Structures are given as C-alpha cells and as structure tokens.
Amino acid sequence: MPAPVPSCMPTTGPIAQARWGPDTTVPVLAPGRGKTRTGRLWVVVRDERPWGSDVPPAAFYRYSPDRKAIHAKALLGGCRGFLHADGYSGFDRLYRPVKPGGEPPLIEVACWSHARRGFYEVHHATASPIALEALERIAALFAIERAMRGQSPERRAAVRQEHARPLLEQLKAFLETSLRQVSGKSALAKAIRYALSRWKALTRYISDGRLEMSNNAAERAMRAPVLGRRNYLFCGSDTGGQRAACIYTIIETCKLNGIDPQAYLADVLGRIADHPIQRIDELLPWRWQT
Numbered sequence: 001m002p003a004p005v006p007s008c009m010p011t012t013g014p015i016a017q018a019r020w021g022p023d024t025t026v027p028v029l030a031p032g033r034g035k036t037r038t039g040r041l042w043v044v045v046r047d048e049r050p051w052g053s054d055v056p057p058a059a060f061y062r063y064s065p066d067r068k069a070i071h072a073k074a075l076l077g078g079c080r081g082f083l084h085a086d087g088y089s090g091f092d093r094l095y096r097p098v099k100p101g102g103e104p105p106l107i108e109v110a111c112w113s114h115a116r117r118g119f120y121e122v123h124h125a126t127a128s129p130i131a132l133e134a135l136e137r138i139a140a141l142f143a144i145e146r147a148m149r150g151q152s153p154e155r156r157a158a159v160r161q162e163h164a165r166p167l168l169e170q171l172k173a174f175l176e177t178s179l180r181q182v183s184g185k186s187a188l189a190k191a192i193r194y195a196l197s198r199w200k201a202l203t204r205y206i207s208d209g210r211l212e213m214s215n216n217a218a219e220r221a222m223r224a225p226v227l228g229r230r231n232y233l234f235c236g237s238d239t240g241g242q243r244a245a246c247i248y249t250i251i252e253t254c255k256l257n258g259i260d261p262q263a264y265l266a267d268v269l270g271r272i273a274d275h276p277i278q279r280i281d282e283l284l285p286w287r288w289q290t
Contacts, residue, residue, distance in 0.1 A: 118191030153209030
C-alpha cells in the first residue's frame with residue numbers, strides 16, 4: 001500500500017508546511033567486509049492539530065545510505081512553503097532562491113527546542129545563572145504555546161504578537177548582553193551564538209499561527225527507530241533500510257491517528273489482495289475502517 005504523502009505536500013492551503021526531523025543512524029550489513037556500515041533514517045511529519053486543522057497527521061520516513069544533502073533535496077526539492085527543521089547544513093540550498101531575485105523554495109522555521117538544548121547542557125554541567133535565566137525565558141515562551149494549543153491560526157498569531165514578541169525582544173537583548181560577558185570559547189557562548197545566528201528563523205513562528213515554535217513532532221517520531229535499533233542487529237541491505245522506512249511510516253502514522261498498528265496491519269494485509277487498486281486510498285490509516 002502507498003505510504004502517506006510527505007508532510008511537505010500542500011494540504012489545507014497554498015502554503016505547505018513540514019517538520020523534517022533529525023536523522024538517526026541505522027547499522028546496515030556490508031557483505032564481504034565482516035562488519036556493518038552506517039545508513040540513515042530521516043522523518044518528515046505533518047501534524048496540523050495544534051492550530052485546529054482537521055487534516056489527519058502523518059509521518060513519512062526515508063532511508064539513505066549516507067548523510068549527503070542530495071537526499072534532502074530529493075524529498076523536499078519540489079516542495080514550497082515552510083520547513084521546520086534543525087540546523088542541518090544540507091537544507092541550506094533549499095532556503096536559497098532558485099533564480100536571482102526570486103523566492104526561495106522553502107522558508108526556514110528553526111526549532112526552539114534545539115536552541116534550548118545548548119543552554120540546558122551548560123546549566124546541567126556548570127549551574128550557570130546565565131544559562132538558567134535563558135532557560136526560564138524560553139520556558140515562558142513555551143507556556144504561551146501550551147495555553148493556546150488547538151486554537152485558530154488567527155488567534156495564535158494575535159496572542160504571539162501581544163505576548164511572545166515582547167518576550168523575544170527581551171530575550172535577544174539578554175543574550176546579546178550575556179555574550180559580551182562570557183568567554184567567546186565557552187560552551188555558553190556557543191549556545192548563545194547558535195540562537196542569535198538563527199534568530200530570524202527562530203522568531204518566524206510569531207507571524208503565522210500555522211507555524212510551530214519547535215520541531216518536537218519530528219523529534220518524537222524518531223523515537224521508534226532509536227528504540228528499534230536495540231531490538232535488531234542490522235538491516236540486511238539498503239533495500240532492507242527502505243523497507244524499514246516504509247514500515248515505520250505505517251506504524252507511526254497509525255499511532256498519530258490513534259490506531260493500533262498491529263490491528264491495522266493484520267486487517268489490511270488480510271484483505272489488500274482483493275481490494276480494488278483504484279480505491280487503495282481507502283486503506284490509508286486515517287480512512288481505515290474495519
């Protein structure tokens with residue numbers, strides 16, 4: 001059966017949105033070498049429930065034999081709209097205009113969870129008061145998001161403009177001042193520079209209620225492959241990696257839609273041979289009926 005449409009594809013409007021997750025390693029058998037090599041699993045997630053959309057959520061996993069940027073371009077190169085992602089340099093080309101003076105194919109929306117992580121690690125290791133204050137300021141921004149989950153895009157944008165924008169302006173001033181007070185080679189300075197260098201992409205979410213503050217949906221979707229690695233030794237080949245990506249796609253999409261993956265697969269595999277090919281979309285997880 002076909003995998004769900006990648007979340008970069010347009011859904012409810014002309015602006016597409018996607019969350020591209022971090023990649024995770026997958027051991028792949030390397031015949032003749034007596035060891036495994038390292039493949040990669042990536043995930044793209046569509047989840048519009050935070051802003052009240054009734055478009056069904058979906059996850060799409062992709063396997064690649066390495067981490068080259070061509071794999072990001074192969075999946076996302078034809079997409080237009082916003083891309084929630086981490087700071088992976090392989091996306092850089094997708095954020096640039098194809099023609100001089102033109103619009104870029106994708107508009108970057110950076111992740112506050114990634115920006116927060118650097119401050120958390122510094123505070124955990126050193127109990128830095130500057131890192132702690134940065135964490136508290138970021139927590140206040142996340143609190144605003146939790147309070148309006150499921151509300152309309154218009155409402156979310158209005159609340160962000162009123163409440164989040166002033167906090168962001170204060171946070172930026174705090175980080176700029178703090179950067180001048182710490183060693184430029186310190187881990188804290190690195191965390192501050194990470195946030196400031198991505199500030200435009202980090203704050204893009206306040207102007208559009210359909211955007212999220214973080215890439216956590218994709219982060220959560222990567223848990224299954226990470227846990228799965230502990231239960232099998234390796235993929236037998238690149239083809240095996242592609243099949244694993246397909247299975248993860250089906251299972252995670254079922255979970256996102258509140259469906260028991262085992263019950264879904266048992267039913268669909270039992271009747272798919274007799275199901276009309278022109279109605280295959282009826283068996284997608286969000287349309288499945290026993």
